[in-house]
Each structure stands twice: as structure tokens, then as C-alpha cells.
Amino acid sequence: MRLYNTLTRKKEDFETLEAGVVKMYVCGPTVYNDAHVGHAMSALVFDIVRRYLEFRGFNVRHVMNYTDVDDKIINRANQMGVDPFALSQKYIDDFDQNLADLNILPATAKPRVSKTIPQIIALVQGLVDKACAYPAANGDVYFRVTRDDDYGKLSARKLDDMQAGARIEVEEQKEHPMDFALWKAAKPGEPAWDSPWGKGRPGWHIECSAMNLAELGEQIDIHGGGNDLIFPHHENEIAQTESFTGKPFARYWMHNGMLQLGGEKMSKSLGNIISIKDFLAKRDADVMRMLVLNGSYRAPLMFNEETLDAAEKGLERLKSALRPASASADSSAEAVAALPAASAAVKSAYLAAMDDDFNSAGALGVLFDFVRVLNTARDSGASAAQLTPAQALLRELTGVFGLRLSEKQGQTGAEKFIELLLEVRAEARRQKQWALSDLIRDRLKELGVTVEDGKTSATWRYL
RNA sequence: GGCGACGUCGCCAAGUGGUAAGGCAAGGGUCUGCAAAACCCUCAUCAUGGGUCCGAAUCCCAUCGUCGCCUCCA
Structure with a gap:
């Protein structure tokens, strides 16, 4: 298998740290609002990755975090006059339900910031001890980027190229403008925990480093997330973790492209949001998955009525091959005789495509060719006994994609x-x-x- | 302004050196009472301009354009 590594900007052979086991960490959402279809895309991409790795025989330890301590959560909770933890809990429950509705396998571990505070404090302390971080007079603790000689390696930037403070004011307490907060001193009315630096709470990036260490250890195989996280989030995560452990952190960095709505990224701050819930009220979960499968996970994903309709039609086409045989007796037609060979060819072509950086669009093309073979065989009078093995294979391979291909249910009794x-x-x-x-x-x-x-x-x- | 990714048929999209998968849409046909579904046929020389090579969508340079990041973001 080969997969594209953001760190090297190349496709690389896939080798795990431990034979047969994949340690995969994917950044989850900050829970302060309804999740949107952009989150769905990211979750689907890594669900497909996970399903395929498991299909290939790996035991996948899949960790997805919930960031439940954050400025946005606190602000929103204050606006609504509710407890921030109650707010985040609601959106965690909602997100879990969204994932289930999308037929996304639950991560094997789902850590939260609020339950990782001791590990975070220990990590910050460790970085301070190594002079990779420093407490400031205001009670914040900052990471010292100048102490990390390969800072910027993931996002391919140099400290000198970046214009920190070009748009926002640089915190005066920082030694270097690019230094970032590991720990933030408490402000009135905010959740806070005791620490060696006084009451406060974690900064944005430190929680992922701490949860990785806690759940998967010092080194992992795959670290995933949206490509909008490359900088600063993942860059800072690398800086923190590697400064602390002295070892290379993630072997492969995988980033999905952004879902495009009307030519721009769908995001909470732009306000051009379609929630997962609203989407599922109108379309089947398979449609969203099909849309993702038809593209490259690294490229922007065009999301509009036209592409959704096409995905829906494509699903119908896949389902058409699963319809039962119409003949009762075996046929000797040429098209029917071709089934076994076609089945064998489909599987190897499917694997070849998916082994190449999860080329689901290529693999889907293979399946559509197989659909034609199946339908032709059925039209040529294939019996159920002749058709069923090939249909089972199609079921298996679409199942690896996580597609359900179920027929719609109507009212019971109708x-x-x-x-x-x-x-x-x-x-x-x-x-x-x-x-x-x-x-x-x-x-x-x-x-x-x-x-x-x-x-x-x-x-x-x-x- | 800096960094990164990218630009393949009307739409989505695979393909990274040997003369362009697949899906949707469209047109023609078979089947059908008519449809629908299925099946068959038709439908692109790869943003533009240079260059390297026997040979390039695929490598290099330039130009134009798009997206992402540089600030919270999957």
C-alpha cells in the first residue's frame, strides 16, 4: 500500500510501527454547534480509510477527540446562559448520532479535553522543564518556537516567512510572535483548573498532543484531519509532541480537502452551513458517502444539487446489479459464463486502486464496470445460483466502502x-x-x- | 504579500512518460401496449505559451485562473 504523506508531499509505502496494527488519530470537532456536511466529509474519509485498512487485515486503533474546552464553547454557553459542559455534552451526543446516521464506525477511543487535564498539565510541565516552553507574567504558558529547529516542516513554511501579527495583535508577553499558548490563565466566569501556573485551561493544540500520548503512545502511524488544520494546529502538535518525546511523532500525515459550497469552503465562520441533520432529512446517508467516494479525498469536494443528484443516480446503478435473477434455470450464455473470471478480475483491480492512496474513485470505476457485467449476465438469463456469488462480491466491496445500498422502506403494512x-x-x-x-x-x-x-x-x- | 495544493468532455472525476477509466447529463437504438429499468452505440487530446524527450495530460519554466492556509475552522 502507498499513501500520500503531507509531511513529505509524496506518496510513500505504508509500513506500520507494529506489524498488523495501525494507530490512527483523527482530529474531531470543537463541540459548540451543529456539525455540518464538511465535518461529515472528513469523518467519512477516515471511516473509509479505516474500513479499508481493516479489510486489508489491520487491527486499527482509531482515536477521535472531542475538543470540549474552548473559547467558542465558553462564549456560546455564556450567551445562552447555560453551563459550558452541558452545552458541549449536548453537541457531543448530537455528533455521535450524526456519525451513526452516516454509518460511520465509532472510533475505538473518543477522548475529551475536559477529561485529559492532568495529562495536559504534565505535558506542559515537561515542555517547561526542557525549556521548550515558558510561563509568562500573565499566567499563560507559551511554546518557544525558536527552540524547535524544524518548526514549520509540516506546512512547509519558515518562521521568517510568516507575518505573525499582520492581522491580529501580537501578545506582548510572547518572546517570539509565533509562540503559541499551551496554557491560558483563567478569566472570570470561565472553566478553570489548578495548575503549577495558577488557575487556567489548556490552549488549543496541546490537548491533541496529550490525548495522543495517553491513548496511542509517543509514536503513531497515521494522523488525520482536514487540510485547514495543517497550520497552525498540526504544526504545533508536532512541535509539542516531538519536543517532549524527542522522537518522530506521526509516520503519515493525511489531510482531506475542503467541501466546497458555491465555490468556497463550508465553515462555521463563513456561515454557509448545511448541517448533517438537515442533509439527512433530504438525502440518504449513502449519497454523501458516494459523493466522497467519487472524488479524491485530498481534493476539494464539489457539493451541490447537481453532484448530489449524480451520486444518487450512481447508487441506483450499483443497486441495479443486486436485483434478483429473473431466470429459474441455469443459462449457458456467454455473458453468464464470463461471471467467474470477471469477479476475480474485479477484486484485484479494486485492491490495486485502493492500495494506491485510497483511490476510491478509481475503485468505483472498477465496480461500475462490474455492474455492467452483472446486469448483462442477468439479462442473458443467469440463474440465482449463477448470479449470487458475483452479487455477494459486489456487496462485499461496496460494504468496504461503507455503503449500505439498502432499498428505501415505506410505511409498514403498505x-x-x-x-x-x-x-x-x-x-x-x-x-x-x-x-x-x-x-x-x-x-x-x-x-x-x-x-x-x-x-x-x-x-x-x-x- | 508569503507558503501550499490544483486547473482532464456540459457537470463530477480516474489516470503522473508510451497516444485519455468510470458516473451523471445528452443523442441514437434494442426491449415494452406505452413507460421505467437493463443492455448496445455515439460523445474530450487533457488552462495557455515555451522547453526536455523517439514519445508528455503525465517532467521543467513562464503566464492566467481556482482553492486552502498565514486568524477560530473537518
Whole structure:
């Protein structure tokens, strides 16, 4: 397997620290608001990564954090007059539900800042002891970037190139403008914990370093997140962790591209948000996943009605190959005989694509070719016994993608009435009462039931 | 202004040296009472301009454009 490493800007062979085990840390959300489809994209990307690694036989230790101590949370809680921890708990619960609704596997560990405070303090203390950090007179503790000689290696910038303070005022207490806070002195009305530097709370980046150390150890295989986190978040995380341990931190840095809405990034601060909840009220979870699979995880993802419609149609096409055989006896047709060889070829082509930096779009192309083979075989009279193994393979490989490909469910109990209507319609068709037949079909369609006439009988499904 | 990524058919998009996967849309056909679904056929020389090479979408340079970061952000 090869995967693209942001650190080297190249694709590299994938080798784990420990054979058969992948330690993967993915930055989760700051929980102060409804999660949006951009968060969904990131979560889906790493869910697909995880599922594929597990399919390839790795035991994946997947950690995703919740940042539940932060300025935005505190501000919002104060505005609403609620407890910040109650607020963050609500959005943590919501996010967990969003992930479940999107068919995203829960991380094997989900640490929170508020429950990692002792480890954070120990880490900050360790950095102070090594002179990599210093307490300032105002009670803050800052990381000393000049002490880290390869600072900037992830984002490919040099300290001299950066214009700190160009837009915001540089904190006077800092030795160097790029120094960043590990620990912030408490302000009135904020959550605070006792520390060697007085009451305060963690800065933004330190929690991920501490949770990594606590959950996965000093070195990990994959560190993931959105590419908007490369600087400063991940850069600072590297600086903290490596200064503390003296060892290389993450072997591979993976970053997903930004979801694009109307040509720009969807983000809380821009206000152009579509929440996961709102999305799922209109579209199936598979649609969002399909959209992600059809692109490259590193590239911007175009999110609009047109691309969503295309994803939905693509799903229908995948499902078409899973429809049952129409023939009862085995066929000797050429198209049917081709199934076993095609099945074998599909699997290796799928693996080849996915092994190359999770090229899901390429792998999807392989599956669509296979769909055609399957449908042709069925049209040529393949029996269930002939068709089923190939369909099982398609199920398996789409399952690795995390696609459910389930048929829509309608109201319970409606099925027998639909069947009854189709019986009546079949009789009408026998009597060539086309107007009546079409009326039934059209009216059912309005009610969300698609009727398709086959050679011998009609089939139906919810649309 | 600096750094990074990128620019492939109407839309999404794979492909990183040997003459362009796939999906959606569109047009034509088979099937059908008519549809739908499925199947068959058609549909691009890869932003622009130079350069390297026997040969480039794929490497180099320049130009134009897009996106991300430099400030909270998946």
C-alpha cells in the first residue's frame, strides 16, 4: 500500500510501527454547534480509510477527540446562559448520532479535553522543564518556537516567512510572535483548573498532543484531519509532541480537502452551513458517502444539487446489479459464463486502486464496470445460483466502502396493499385496459412507489 | 504579500512518460401496449505559451485562473 504523506508531499509505502496494527488519530470537532456536511466529509474519509485498512487485515486503533474546552464553547454557553459542559455534552451526543446516521464506525477511543487535564498539565510541565516552553507574567504558558529547529516542516513554511501579527495583535508577553499558548490563565466566569501556573485551561493544540500520548503512545502511524488544520494546529502538535518525546511523532500525515459550497469552503465562520441533520432529512446517508467516494479525498469536494443528484443516480446503478435473477434455470450464455473470471478480475483491480492512496474513485470505476457485467449476465438469463456469488462480491466491496445500498422502506403494512393493486393492474393489462394500468402506475409513483413491468410480472420498490 | 495544493468532455472525476477509466447529463437504438429499468452505440487530446524527450495530460519554466492556509475552522 502507498499513501500520500503531507509531511513529505509524496506518496510513500505504508509500513506500520507494529506489524498488523495501525494507530490512527483523527482530529474531531470543537463541540459548540451543529456539525455540518464538511465535518461529515472528513469523518467519512477516515471511516473509509479505516474500513479499508481493516479489510486489508489491520487491527486499527482509531482515536477521535472531542475538543470540549474552548473559547467558542465558553462564549456560546455564556450567551445562552447555560453551563459550558452541558452545552458541549449536548453537541457531543448530537455528533455521535450524526456519525451513526452516516454509518460511520465509532472510533475505538473518543477522548475529551475536559477529561485529559492532568495529562495536559504534565505535558506542559515537561515542555517547561526542557525549556521548550515558558510561563509568562500573565499566567499563560507559551511554546518557544525558536527552540524547535524544524518548526514549520509540516506546512512547509519558515518562521521568517510568516507575518505573525499582520492581522491580529501580537501578545506582548510572547518572546517570539509565533509562540503559541499551551496554557491560558483563567478569566472570570470561565472553566478553570489548578495548575503549577495558577488557575487556567489548556490552549488549543496541546490537548491533541496529550490525548495522543495517553491513548496511542509517543509514536503513531497515521494522523488525520482536514487540510485547514495543517497550520497552525498540526504544526504545533508536532512541535509539542516531538519536543517532549524527542522522537518522530506521526509516520503519515493525511489531510482531506475542503467541501466546497458555491465555490468556497463550508465553515462555521463563513456561515454557509448545511448541517448533517438537515442533509439527512433530504438525502440518504449513502449519497454523501458516494459523493466522497467519487472524488479524491485530498481534493476539494464539489457539493451541490447537481453532484448530489449524480451520486444518487450512481447508487441506483450499483443497486441495479443486486436485483434478483429473473431466470429459474441455469443459462449457458456467454455473458453468464464470463461471471467467474470477471469477479476475480474485479477484486484485484479494486485492491490495486485502493492500495494506491485510497483511490476510491478509481475503485468505483472498477465496480461500475462490474455492474455492467452483472446486469448483462442477468439479462442473458443467469440463474440465482449463477448470479449470487458475483452479487455477494459486489456487496462485499461496496460494504468496504461503507455503503449500505439498502432499498428505501415505506410505511409498514403498505406492502400487501401495493401487491393487491399490482394484482388488479395485472388483470387490467391482460384485458388491455391501458388507461387503467397507467393510472395505477402513475398514482403509485406519486405516492413514492415505482412500478416496473418485467417479462412475466411487475416489480416495485420505494423511490 | 508569503507558503501550499490544483486547473482532464456540459457537470463530477480516474489516470503522473508510451497516444485519455468510470458516473451523471445528452443523442441514437434494442426491449415494452406505452413507460421505467437493463443492455448496445455515439460523445474530450487533457488552462495557455515555451522547453526536455523517439514519445508528455503525465517532467521543467513562464503566464492566467481556482482553492486552502498565514486568524477560530473537518
